[in-house]
Amino acid sequence: MHKEYYRKDFYLEERKFGMRIGIGYDVHKLVEGRKLIVGGVEIEHETGLLGHSDADVLVHAIMDAMLGAASMGDIGLHFPDTNEKYKNANSLRLLAEVSEFVHDIGYSIGNIDATVIAQRPALRPYIQKMREKIAEAVGTDISRVNIKATTEERLGFTGREEGISAQAVCLLEDA
Numbered sequence: 001m002h003k004e005y006y007r008k009d010f011y012l013e014e015r016k017f018g019m020r021i022g023i024g025y026d027v028h029k030l031v032e033g034r035k036l037i038v039g040g041v042e043i044e045h046e047t048g049l050l051g052h053s054d055a056d057v058l059v060h061a062i063m064d065a066m067l068g069a070a071s072m073g074d075i076g077l078h079f080p081d082t083n084e085k086y087k088n089a090n091s092l093r094l095l096a097e098v099s100e101f102v103h104d105i106g107y108s109i110g111n112i113d114a115t116v117i118a119q120r121p122a123l124r125p126y127i128q129k130m131r132e133k134i135a136e137a138v139g140t141d142i143s144r145v146n147i148k149a150t151t152e153e154r155l156g157f158t159g160r161e162e163g164i165s166a167q168a169v170c171l172l173e174d175a
Helices: 008-014 057-069 091-104 123-139
Strands: 019-032 034-039 040-042 109-118 145-150 163-174
Touching: 019 057, 040 123, 057 091, 057 109, 057 123, 057 163, 091 123, 091 163, 109 123, 123 145
Parallel strands: 109 145
Antiparallel strands: 019 163, 034 040, 109 163
16 A cells, blocks of 8 residues: 555544545546456456456446545556556456455455446446455445436447546445
8 A cells, every 4th residue: 555645544533424435436448458447347348458467447437436535546646557566467356455454454344335437338247256356355235336327319439439437435334
């Protein structure tokens, strides 16, 4: 964890709020020759997301929401794309690491609510498995994880199938 943001003693002594909320956003370009992984689930598709890690746009948005709620920066600070350690990294493992940081400073997941924006492929058949994988990675009950998928009606970069984006919010509560 980045030392500038992760001072356990500070968080445990200085917290004044019983709950905190964070928002996350991520986007990745669709390209040929890459696997499409969303929410920790590999999805059959002719293109995949470009990125330094596995480019899991949904998990990245959730990580940023969790880090934001904890006032711990963002994923670029803690898992920079300039560090070869994170080349092709499994984003669910990074999410579990973020969850551990958050638990270490005295918080647990209140809930996670996320939306994936993609024209194709249809994500509805994969959402339950995504919820299961994310709940397991953060150590919470699946009832605290909600995932939705939508299109932008062929508008913008997601509508033109140039990329996929995701938005997430996370509520943290005192553990």
